[in-house]
Amino acid sequence: MAQPHDRLVRALLDDVDRMAAILDGLAEPPLPCGPTEGRLVRLRDVLIDPDLRRSEPDFLYALDGGEEPRDLIVVEHLSRQTPNVPLRALAHKTTLYQDVERSLGPNARFPNVHVVVLYHGASRWSAPREFEELYARKEGNPGSRTNVIVHVIDLGRFDDGEIRRRLGRCAAALLVLLLNHGRGKEIRSRLREWDDLFRATVEEKGGLSLLRAMVWYLYFVSDIAPEEVHALPFAQESEETKTMIKTTAERLREEGLHEGLEKGWQGGLQEGLDKGLREGLRKGLETLLVARFGEIPRELAERIASSDADTLEAMLRRAPAVDAPADLLDGSAP
Template sequence: MSFQSHDALVKAVFAQRRHAEGLLKSLLPASVAGRLDWSSLELRPGSFVDPSLRARHTDLLFSVQSPEQSVLLYVLVEHQSTVDPMMPLRAVIYAGRVWDRYLSDHPGDASPPAVLPIVLHHGRKPWSAPTQLHEVVCRDRTLADGVAERMIQLDLVVHEVSEASCLALHRRGMLTALGTLALLLLDKARQSDDILADLRRWVGLMRVVLSEPSGIAALAMVVQYIVEVTGTPTGDLETLLVSELGPGGEEAFVTGAEQLREEGRMQGLERGLAQGREEGRRAERARLLIKLLDAR
């Protein structure tokens, strides 16, 4: 369930151009990003990841135009807490599949697009695996010195997802509020000791998300992700959203809960709600008892 939740969150948010554009701009060298016509950015269909690795990687393919040619931006999101030492080789294989599909769709085209692989990593530790292909396939360093420049060249763009980097990109206007919140959740949800404390730090982002035309639906998606990926008591989550965001937070929670129920994943949520409400009733009874004792 965890992978499906990560995959759904990434695709629901970053398949939308307005959320993807700023992130992609921020990940490319300025000399490259400045040459691209971002108004031409489009999501392309399909996945190029091996079926056996789809629990580890989510991929998105975008096309964008430069003055001279089309460029394909291939984004791989690494969901495992450990890094994949084979990632440069996998990126070459996946890029080959992208080109193969392009040539099948455009027979006779002698000007295939450039494919730029980008990796988003949200593991527990910083990326420590190779980023260049020759580091994977040429372990003999003496051999590598003579072969590296004559083989396929690949130097992965790897972006470490962290709270500091996400918030910095948001402050610079590169990431939308929902894009920032999605990356923060990818980074924190699996490993946080207190996701509710994290959410309190991000209340400002949630308010911005809620203020947008599709804000309720977006925040409902966030609710679903938190419920599925963390062990947060849902009664506590509901209380936080209502107290910090008011009626909009309550509506988002209820909408997310209804969607989970429709998808058959509601049993745990309902148990959590019942537990949270019972705890609330016990706390209220204790408060009234203390008040009565004080009155005596």
């Protein structure tokens, strides 16, 4: 299952105009290739080797297109600092060069490859940005002579006003604000402040799909229910918007149930399986107990019904080893 921020970033930045807005508006210093507005071409299978797909760059673009583009831009997004990003950037660059040579022959002109990281972690970026920095020698000796520079766009270094000034009233600005604040305690109070950005998002091409990804993200990273987005002023202006949010809420809960059941049968959970996923854990545990023992004692059934996801997970892990259902009421059971 994709992480919530993966789903959100891919939904919004699959559009070249939004990606260009973020690259041009937030990269400091500006990218060496110059402004990208009106010049980006999204590459999917073109010039992408299977090895590069396995290394999971999020987006690959060419500037100005053509059979032999002068510049390629690889964009990743990260929620945690990763010290080996320069090494991964070198792998991207090498793989692309190999693919260009295979596709266009030994006399092909190698493009400039610019690796960009959209970072939306809680702390400011402090990990290496250059290959030479990653493999620097001690005591004044030179480091690696093969340098690759990673252009890190640290989204959290911009305050809300600066994001609005740089990006304007658009879905790209709302994306950055959601990534910066979606997991914070202040998210509920900020939603109404962003009503104009939600409205602008709906008005953009594919706006309802973008809004769906945002509702999905908020549901999984915060305690914001879809109904709270439904209650915002922008949503009241369109029956289509209200219907989409309601449908998304139903799908979220259905997916939560499915994920909980699947992971419950596997005997464990990944973090984030609350809300709808809690119901899946409960059903998985009850099904396992009925299959083993035929019935569930009333006291245990009441405990299961009132337990949170962590408690249900612990019970589910212990259930295959207990001698009787009531043993699950004893915290010392294996």
